[in-house]
Amino acid sequence: MCGIVGIVGKENATDILVQGLEKLEYRGYDSAGIFVTGVNEQDHLVKSLGRIADLRARIGQEVQGTVGIGHTRWATHGKPSERNAHPHTAGDHQFILVHNGVIENFEEIKQEFLQGEQLAGETDTEIVVHLIAHFSKEAPNTKEAFKKALAVIKGSYAFALINKNDPETIYVAKNKSPLLIGLGEEFNVICSDAMAMLSQTNRFVEIADGELVTVKADKIEIEDETGTIVCRDSYEAQLDLSDIEKGTYPYYMLKEIDDQPAVMRRIILEYTDQVGRTTIDQTIIEKITESDRVYVVACGTSYHAGWVGKTIIEKVAGIPVEVHLSSEFSYNMPLLSDNPFFIFLSQSGETADSRQVLVQINDLGFPSLTLTNVPGSTLSREAMYTLLLHAGPEIAVASTKAYTAQIAVLAVLAKAIGDKKASPVSKAFDVAHELSVIASVMETIIDDKITISQLVEDYLAVTRNAFYIGRGTDYYVSMEAALKLKEISYIQAEGFAAGELKHGTIALIEEGTPVFGVITDEKTAAHTRGNLKEVESRGAHNFVISLASLAKETDQVILPDVHPLLTSLVSIVPTQLIAYFATLQRGYDVDKPRNLAKSVTVE
Ligand code: F6R
Numbered sequence: 001m002c003g004i005v006g007i008v009g010k011e012n013a014t015d016i017l018v019q020g021l022e023k024l025e026y027r028g029y030d031s032a033g034i035f036v037t038g039v040n041e042q043d044h045l046v047k048s049l050g051r052i053a054d055l056r057a058r059i060g061q062e063v064q065g066t067v068g069i070g071h072t073r074w075a076t077h078g079k080p081s082e083r084n085a086h087p088h089t090a091g092d093h094q095f096i097l098v099h100n101g102v103i104e105n106f107e108e109i110k111q112e113f114l115q116g117e118q119l120a121g122e123t124d125t126e127i128v129v130h131l132i133a134h135f136s137k138e139a140p141n142t143k144e145a146f147k148k149a150l151a152v153i154k155g156s157y158a159f160a161l162i163n164k165n166d167p168e169t170i171y172v173a174k175n176k177s178p179l180l181i182g183l184g185e186e187f188n189v190i191c192s193d194a195m196a197m198l199s200q201t202n203r204f205v206e207i208a209d210g211e212l213v214t215v216k217a218d219k220i221e222i223e224d225e226t227g228t229i230v231c232r233d234s235y236e237a238q239l240d241l242s243d244i245e246k247g248t249y250p251y252y253m254l255k256e257i258d259d260q261p262a263v264m265r266r267i268i269l270e271y272t273d274q275v276g277r278t279t280i281d282q283t284i285i286e287k288i289t290e291s292d293r294v295y296v297v298a299c300g301t302s303y304h305a306g307w308v309g310k311t312i313i314e315k316v317a318g319i320p321v322e323v324h325l326s327s328e329f330s331y332n333m334p335l336l337s338d339n340p341f342f343i344f345l346s347q348s349g350e351t352a353d354s355r356q357v358l359v360q361i362n363d364l365g366f367p368s369l370t371l372t373n374v375p376g377s378t379l380s381r382e383a384m385y386t387l388l389l390h391a392g393p394e395i396a397v398a399s400t401k402a403y404t405a406q407i408a409v410l411a412v413l414a415k416a417i418g419d420k421k422a423s424p425v426s427k428a429f430d431v432a433h434e435l436s437v438i439a440s441v442m443e444t445i446i447d448d449k450i451t452i453s454q455l456v457e458d459y460l461a462v463t464r465n466a467f468y469i470g471r472g473t474d475y476y477v478s479m480e481a482a483l484k485l486k487e488i489s490y491i492q493a494e495g496f497a498a499g500e501l502k503h504g505t506i507a508l509i510e511e512g513t514p515v516f517g518v519i520t521d522e523k524t525a526a527h528t529r530g531n532l533k534e535v536e537s538r539g540a541h542n543f544v545i546s547l548a549s550l551a552k553e554t555d556q557v558i559l560p561d562v563h564p565l566l567t568s569l570v571s572i573v574p575t576q577l578i579a580y581f582a583t584l585q586r587g588y589d590v591d592k593p594r595n596l597a598k599s600v601t602v603e
Pocket of ligand 1: 347
């Protein structure tokens with residue numbers, strides 16, 4: 001989703017801003033822009049629809065400045081266009097603003113304060129910069145005008161504002177949307193994601209909701225809502241620039257699929273000791289053990305991981321688990337048990353739908369744990385406890401290693417709770433050993449990706465739609481496999497409970513429709529094979545992914561056996577590769593699918 005970068009310094013900032021925007025490309029965007037000033041009293045506003053490469057092509061030698069802000073926009077209010085791209089300006093181009101988030105009362109603001117004002121586009125952001133210009137007529141300085149505007153605005157935002165008559169300062173403020181200050185020698189930067197500015201600094205300062213920060217080259221000043229100056233320590237980002245480069249890989253997604261065995265091994269190291277005991281903080285485990293029901297709340301791929309996690313936790317730890325979509329939960333809260341415990345699954349830790357639920361849960365006083373890949377992310381800071389996924393940065397929009405990391409961490413968590421409750425299933429579940437087996441099996445599948453690439457040509461070269469089917473955990477994997485396929489290859493794909501197809505959806509099966517069956521559970525294998533026969537006799541082109549002990553010679557992908565509770569960690573890998581190769585073969589950008597954003601910071 002939208003990204004923000006900014007810098008106040010002494011050197012030319014143009015390239016730093018554009019490079020920062022390039023680092024944010026993975027989040028998804030449709031237009032971009034920069035504003036720079038501070039050299040020879042010249043200022044430059046450059047915007048472009050499309051990729052950062054298009055923006056770069058428009059930036060001439062003369063576009064120089066020591067102070068600047070940049071933005072990648074993922075359209076919400078107003079279609080993707082150059083007019084709607086940020087930065088936006090007002091007050092005869094005196095005020096320049098970039099914004100992430102959504103202003104809920106922009107129509108009311110327009111009616112009340114900006115009647116007759118000429119607007120260039122349709123964005124909510126443009127209303128805000130005009131509002132600041134409006135208040136600047138009576139306010140003593142930019143900061144006070146900005147404060148007056150912030151007092152009127154309702155919604156989520158991260159703002160960066162420049163007054164070009166005072167070109168040595170960037171003013172920033174946030175509410176619900178992420179924004180960080182990065183500290184440098186004779187410069188300071190701002191960014192919505194530390195990755196954008198890692199090439200400049202790895203020391204960052206967090207900003208809390210409601211604070212306003214004045215950023216200059218040699219100092220920053222944080223003010224809270226009451227106007228009190230806040231002192232806050234900086235922290236070192238635990239990120240390495242090499243973690244966010246794709247090296248020799250053609251796409252981040254392939255690199256991230258290949259990373260999965262290493263991620264499994266890292267999770268073993270992080271969360272178990274040398275004799276295989278779990279090392280998760282016991283206060284978390286006690287809190288969960290005290291609860292009568294666990295509610296897993298998540299979106300998209302993380303939601304699918306939640307379903308697999310439910311099975312593992314229920315079987316190993318014996319606690320009932322419900323899995324909910326964040327976007328539904330917040331408006332339609334189910335009847336809760338007396339003593340609930342909430343687990344938020346979120347790769348980014350910034351998903352607005354999930355955060356909305358966390359705010360409600362915190363208001364109700366219920367305990368919560370966030371499993372996230374991003375330390376210091378909003379969901380991590382606002383939940384009672386955090387467990388990190390340790391998957392390393394996930395850049396490709398299509399989530400792969402975060403999904404398997406979520407399941408692996410949930411498995412360790414289930415083991416820790418089960419051990420605490422002296423569950424016999426848990427006693428027999430050597431999670432560290434089983435995850436190390438998983439890592440080796442993942443490697444075997446990944447090493448043979450050429451076979452999958454060839455099969456994909458046979459099955460998916462021309463089709464418009466496809467189905468994944470399975471039962472139990474294989475159904476949950478099917479949902480995730482279908483999401484992966486549709487989000488990057490644009491093949492209309494559905495993940496179905498194998499037994500449910502005949503209750504309606506089987507009507508869509510026609511000659512040649514690819515149907516992928518996932519078979520890793522001996523209790524359901526025969527039934528799923530029966531369902532595959534049903535679709536085959538109606539013309540389906542069947543593709544079977546099965547465990548060796550359940551396989552038939554004709555199955556297309558046969559996976560080495562693993563622990564029955566962890567089969568999803570291996571059956572998902574060929575489906576990730578299927579999505580990857582189908583997308584490559586169709587000539588689409590694997591890492592940047594249309595319309596999608598990596599971190600979905602609007603509800
Ligand atoms: C799909 C994908 C999304 C995310 C969803 C939640 O590949 O990545 O479905 O899983 O937007 O994001 P997080 O996990 O960051 O909360």
